[in-house]
Structure formats: structure tokens, C-alpha cells
Amino acid sequence: MTVVMAEDLDPTSTDAGVPVHYGDPMREQRTLATAVGLVDRSNRDVIAVPGEERASWLHTLTTQHLSDLSENQGTELLVLSPNGHVEQHAYVTEDGTTAWLDTEPGAGAGLLKYLEMMRFFTRVEPRDAGEEMAVLSLVGPGAADLFPTLAAAQISEVPGAKFAAGEVPGHSTSVYAVTPYAGGLARRVPLGIDLLVPKAEKTAVIEKLGVPLAGLWAYEAIRVEHRMPRLGWETDHRTIPAEADFIAAAVHLDKGCYRGQETVARVHHLGRPPRRLVLLHFDGVATDQPPAKGTPVVSGDREVGFVGTAVRHHELGLIALAVLKRNVADDAELTVGESAVAIDVA
Structure with missing residues (x-):
């Protein structure tokens, strides 16, 4: 083997x-x-x-x-x-x-x-x-x-x-x-x-x-x-x-005080964390190689997030988890390196 x-x-x-x-x-x-x-x-x-x-x-x-x-x-x-x-x-x-x-x-x-x-x-x-x-x-x-x-x-x-x-x-x-x-x-x-x-x-x-x-x-x-x-x-x-x-x-929202609890409570009650985790699909045209951890996600000429884990999936092709700014629309035109990527909204 x-x-x-x-x-x-x-x-x-x-x-x-x-x-x-x-x-x-x-x-x-x-x-x-x-x-x-x-x-x-x-x-x-x-x-x-x-x-x-x-x-x-x-x-x-x-x-x-x-x-x-x-x-x-x-x-x-x-x-x-x-x-x-x-x-x-x-x-x-x-x-x-x-x-x-x-x-x-x-x-x-x-x-x-x-x-x-x-x-x-x-x-x-x-x-x-x-x-x-x-x-x-x-x-x-x-x-x-x-x-x-x-x-x-x-x-x-x-x-x-x-x-x-x-x-x-x-x-x-x-x-x-x-x-x-x-x-x-x-x-x-x-x-x-x-x-x-x-x-x-x-x-x-x-x-x-x-x-x-x-x-x-x-x-x-x-x-x-x-x-x-x-x-x-x-x-x-x-x-x-x-x-x-x-x-x-991993987070209990009503357990009392712990280090960092004030931030957790404030963000939850306001309902809008500054960033969000998304699944990205790559177009598969420019490359089939997963980008490195931390590679920027770009909208136009503006960096709007970063790639976390990128993998080749046996059914979905090249995909990645990424953390993006909250105001990035689900249908935004995004790129990672030379590849066009799209947010999976499922």
C-alpha cells in the first residue's frame, strides 16, 4: 500500500x-x-x-x-x-x-x-x-x-x-x-x-x-x-x-461570565458579525490546484476575505471554506488568484 x-x-x-x-x-x-x-x-x-x-x-x-x-x-x-x-x-x-x-x-x-x-x-x-x-x-x-x-x-x-x-x-x-x-x-x-x-x-x-x-x-x-x-x-x-x-x-450564550463573553453577547444581540464563513466553488478553468491557506479573496480590486481550507472534492470539484466581509453579496463576482469563484448559498 x-x-x-x-x-x-x-x-x-x-x-x-x-x-x-x-x-x-x-x-x-x-x-x-x-x-x-x-x-x-x-x-x-x-x-x-x-x-x-x-x-x-x-x-x-x-x-x-x-x-x-x-x-x-x-x-x-x-x-x-x-x-x-x-x-x-x-x-x-x-x-x-x-x-x-x-x-x-x-x-x-x-x-x-x-x-x-x-x-x-x-x-x-x-x-x-x-x-x-x-x-x-x-x-x-x-x-x-x-x-x-x-x-x-x-x-x-x-x-x-x-x-x-x-x-x-x-x-x-x-x-x-x-x-x-x-x-x-x-x-x-x-x-x-x-x-x-x-x-x-x-x-x-x-x-x-x-x-x-x-x-x-x-x-x-x-x-x-x-x-x-x-x-x-x-x-x-x-x-x-x-x-x-x-x-x-462550542458557545453557550446564557452561562454567565467568561473571558471574552461581552464581545460574544454584543455581536449576537446585534446580529451582524463583521465577517462570515462561506463555501466557495472554483470555476476550474484557470487551475485545478487548491490555493494556499490565507490566499486573498478579491472583489474587483478590493480584498474582501481569505481562503481557509481548499480541497479537491470527489463530486464538487475544487472548493474552499473562506471568511468574507459581511457585506459581500451572495452573488458577488469574486476571484481567488486567477480563478473565478462563487459563494454556495445552499
Whole structure:
């Protein structure tokens, strides 16, 4: 089997350490879209937070409602700057003694530093668990069949701009069912099942599941199709949660104070964040090569946004997630490099 690693193509890649494809990226995408495939995402950073006060402590520090986080439950959270800009995004998986946070490759050190600074006298012991645990993702409609006891992911509706106090349920806005598996945990998420397993058992778990392997390129294509933002790709130093569609899964709008909460509340109640996340379709005439992250999106002679993740999709062709200024019309004539692009309004 051909295995192409991220660093084989780009030694500086953020995704170094995992396969981007196994010889046929389009076939791997179709597997994820129509059946189930296993994606090695073990380059994700992992932080363990044991300690009896972990739930209430994380509740006060992040955007998510976590005070009643229970055993075998998962969710998502953000850490914001004092001005409400997105600094960290992580998935949370609770096993009854430890809250496991998995985040983007390279982001773990910053998240752990912040958590350590905010410990004070709280009974928690956050630590780097990147060498302990690996993330593997089962993606596709057949993933749920492998873990039939795990309920589907639940993501609450975002309330209107002028919602009444108490209208938002007093629990996490996204609830992901979790069960013990192979010395670790299995977590039901919107794209399938994430496995958080001991790194020493990674190969054994892959062999036991016997699921076709798919590379990170295939995973990213499915993620882009579903308009799911990624920290550091659909975010920059100015991003606020509403601009990158983090609100539904990772932000509780009625949980009380946390760092950056004032900006979140103000923007939500005004109803007009300065930018928005969109899916772009490329004309495919000028090039079939995905543009680099950060490539400007241009309207006439004016830069109106930037490309986040660009991929070749097995059905949709060349597509990308981009962050654009709010006032860019859905039917605006836009270009990325030499390519004409159009906003998908579906």
C-alpha cells in the first residue's frame, strides 16, 4: 500500500506525522462519503485534566456550559481573548475521572499554558497527554453501525438575537455520547466516531477494526463539504466565534461570565458579525490546484476575505471554506488568484 505522509509533501506542514493519502485520494473520499473509513489524526494535541473540580473550573474559563459535564459525555469549547477573539478550540471527552481535551496540532502548548496559569488553588492537574493518547476518526454513514449504542450527536439550535434569560438549556450546546473502548474512549461526533486511544494500542486498534484507511486529504474534503471550521485555517488573530460558525457547537450564550463573553453577547444581540464563513466553488478553468491557506479573496480590486481550507472534492470539484466581509453579496463576482469563484448559498 502506498502511504504518503504530510511531511513528504511539505516538511513544514502543520499536519506532519499522519498520512494524507494511501494512493487514491478520490476513492478514499468516496469511502468516507458513502460507507466508512478510518483516518489517522494522531497528530492532534491532547491535554488531560484530572481533578475533582475540573468541570466547574473549565466552565468558568471557556465558552461552553460544563458545570454538569457527566461521565461518558463529550462536547466542544473555545478559549477567547479578553476582546473575544478565538484563541483555542478543543473537543472535550469526559470519562468520569479526567476531562480529555484534544485540539489542533501545535495548539496544545498554548492551551496548556493558559490552563496552568488559571489553576490558582483549584483542585485540577492539567498535563500534556500528547504522548499518551491518539485520535483516530471513523468517518462516514457506516461509522455509527460500529458503535450502535452511541446516540447521535446533539447540537442545540442557536437562539435568536433577543432571546429571554433561561431560554437556552442549562447544559452543553453540543452533547456527544461517549463509551469506553480499547483502553480509551469512543465519541460520537457529527462526521462519525472519534476514538481517543492509548498511542501504544493505535496499530492494534486499526487492525481490530478492519476498516478501509483514508488519508487526511479525504477527511478535510468531507469537513469542508460540511462547512466545519478548523482553528488556524478558518480563523485568524481577529476571528470572533460568530464569524467562523463556532457558536452552535462550542458557545453557550446564557452561562454567565467568561473571558471574552461581552464581545460574544454584543455581536449576537446585534446580529451582524463583521465577517462570515462561506463555501466557495472554483470555476476550474484557470487551475485545478487548491490555493494556499490565507490566499486573498478579491472583489474587483478590493480584498474582501481569505481562503481557509481548499480541497479537491470527489463530486464538487475544487472548493474552499473562506471568511468574507459581511457585506459581500451572495452573488458577488469574486476571484481567488486567477480563478473565478462563487459563494454556495445552499
